[in-house]
Amino acid sequence: MSKSLVSQIAGTALLALMPFAALPADAPQKPYVVLDKSLSQLRADFNANVGKVRMLYIVGPTCGICLRGMSDLQEAVYSKKGDDPRMVTFVIHVPTLGAHEANVGPASRLISNRHTTQYWEETGITGRLMQQVMGVDKYVWDFWTIYGPKSVWSDERLPPLPDFWQHQLDGLPAERKLDANVFATKVGEFLAQIPAAQSAGTTAAATLKF
Amino acid sequence: MQEGKKIIASGGSAVGLSMFASFVGLCCIGPWTVALLGVSGAVSMARWQPYRPYILSVAGSLLAWAFWRTYRLKRVCLAEGCMGKRPGAAMYLSLWLSALLLVLAVFAEQLQWLLVDPTPSALR
Numbered sequence: 001m002s003k004s005l006v007s008q009i010a011g012t013a014l015l016a017l018m019p020f021a022a023l024p025a026d027a028p029q030k031p032y033v034v035l036d037k038s039l040s041q042l043r044a045d046f047n048a049n050v051g052k053v054r055m056l057y058i059v060g061p062t063c064g065i066c067l068r069g070m071s072d073l074q075e076a077v078y079s080k081k082g083d084d085p086r087m088v089t090f091v092i093h094v095p096t097l098g099a100h101e102a103n104v105g106p107a108s109r110l111i112s113n114r115h116t117t118q119y120w121e122e123t124g125i126t127g128r129l130m131q132q133v134m135g136v137d138k139y140v141w142d143f144w145t146i147y148g149p150k151s152v153w154s155d156e157r158l159p160p161l162p163d164f165w166q167h168q169l170d171g172l173p174a175e176r177k178l179d180a181n182v183f184a185t186k187v188g189e190f191l192a193q194i195p196a197a198q199s200a201g202t203t204a205a206a207t208l209k210f
Numbered sequence: 211m212q213e214g215k216k217i218i219a220s221g222g223s224a225v226g227l228s229m230f231a232s233f234v235g236l237c238c239i240g241p242w243t244v245a246l247l248g249v250s251g252a253v254s255m256a257r258w259q260p261y262r263p264y265i266l267s268v269a270g271s272l273l274a275w276a277f278w279r280t281y282r283l284k285r286v287c288l289a290e291g292c293m294g295k296r297p298g299a300a301m302y303l304s305l306w307l308s309a310l311l312l313v314l315a316v317f318a319e320q321l322q323w324l325l326v327d328p329t330p331s332a333l334r
Contacts, residue, residue, distance in 0.1 A: 060328070062241030067249055068256035096328045098241055106249045124330025139329040170323070 032093070032104050032118035037125055039157075042090060045117060046153045053190040054147040055089040056159070058127050058140060060096035061107035065168050066142045069178050070110040073144070076180035077187055082113035086194045087187065089116040094124040096141050129158050134165075142168040144178050148190050163190070213283055214297065218304075221276040225308045227269035228315040234258045234265075235318030266316055273308055280305060 035041055046054060057073075059066040070091070081087065091111060093104045101120050108118035130140040145162035153160055164186045166178040234255060237243050243252040258265075280297050287296045314321070327334065 062244045062252075063328075064237035064243045064252040064256035065259065067244075067253045068259075071253045095330045095332075097326065098331075100241075103241060103244060106244075110249065110253070123332045125333070127330070128333055139333065141328065 031108050032120050034101075035092070035119045035121040035126075037123050039121070039126060039129075039159075042092065042119060042121075042126075043153045043159075045088075045090065046147075046159070049088045050152055051149050051194070052085075053087040053149060053187060053194065054151065055087065055187070056145045056147065056162070057089070057091045058130060058143045059091060059093055059107070060099050060141055061093045061103035062097050062099040063142060067107060067110060069142065069144065069168055069180075070107070072178070072180035073183060074111050076184040078111055078113050078116070080184070081187065081191070082115070084191065085115065086191055086196070087115060089113075090119065091116060092119045092121050092126050094121055094127050094141055096124065096127075096139075126159075133158050133161055136172065138169070138171055140167075140169070142178075144183060146183075146186055146190055149194050213279065214301070217276045217279050217283075217297070217301065220272045220279070221305055221308050224269045224273035224276065225311060227265050227272070228308070228312045230258075231262050231265045231269065232311075232315040232318045234262055235315065236322050266312070269312055269315070273305070273312055276305060276308075 033041060046056070055077075057070070059070065061067075078089075089111065091108065093099070093107060101122070104118065104120045111118075124139075124141075127139050127141045127143070130143060131138065134140055144166045146164040147160065148163045151160050151163060166176050166183055168178050237252065237255050237259070243255055247255060280301060283292075283297050286292070
């Protein structure tokens with residue numbers, strides 16, 4: 001058997017085995033947490049961080065305006081305070097405008113730090129629950145909230161009323177439109193309520209940080 | 211440059227700007243911006259949003275100029291006879307189509323929410 005024939009057979013065998021080369025265990029870990037309809041994981045993470053300033057964002061991963069909002073907040077808030085252990089961020093991606101789970105990974109890179117957890121919530125119920133909390137007549141998304149250190153998610157379903165919120169929707173107050181600089185100032189005000197030394201506590205999803 | 215060419219250039223610029231403004235205004239119809247331009251492209255596109263009124267104003271001015279020149283040329287031709295060509299039907303048609311496009315561009319944001327319901331399908 002000639003050398004070239006042996007190398008051809010070996011090459012063909014390697015090509016045939018390629019699909020098996022990437023075992024599930026080798027697959028990269030998702031950079032986000034998949035929530036179920038009960039939002040129990042989000043609720044647990046929220047309450048595990050009582051005593052910190054918590055930001056909760058409801059966004060569509062394919063909505064350009066939402067993505068711009070994330071980018072603006074990365075610039076105004078996280079590039080300066082992203083490592084501050086007194087603040088924790090939950091970004092919930094919902095399936096608005098036909099978004100799919102595959103869209104979450106690329107979008108989640110816009111806000112990336114150790115204290116931010118990204119979630120994919122497949123039904124979009126998060127926005128409906130927030131709609132009930134806010135008492136508005138339209139589905140709530142592209143919505144940016146801050147919860148102070150004392151806020152607790154005590155209801156089984158509904159999240160607590162945000163201490164501060166902004167949005168990028170039509171039909172909600174124009175003076176509440178997302179302004180990353182105003183938002184950053186508010187975050188600073190809430191952070192001032194917490195002594196700088198306080199940094200205890202980790203979230204259940206802390207292992208899934210970037 | 212001949213009068214006709216100036217008018218075409220002005221009208222063409224207005225069409226281009228109107229299309230760009232529509233593109234920016236329609237950024238949220240489905241996942242097309244992310245699919246076409248990626249996340250950073252979609253963010254860049256969304257950053258043009260505050261400038262839409264200015265883009266539309268420039269497009270409107272260019273189109274108004276094109277209209278004025280076209281109808282002025284027609285009047286001159288009627289009164290004094292034309293040295294060059296009179297503006298033809300195609301010129302008028304393209305101008306009015308440009309005007310229609312501009313109007314659509316102005317209302318692109320409102321139109322997109324008539325066409326698309328952002329609510330997740332499971333909750334409709």
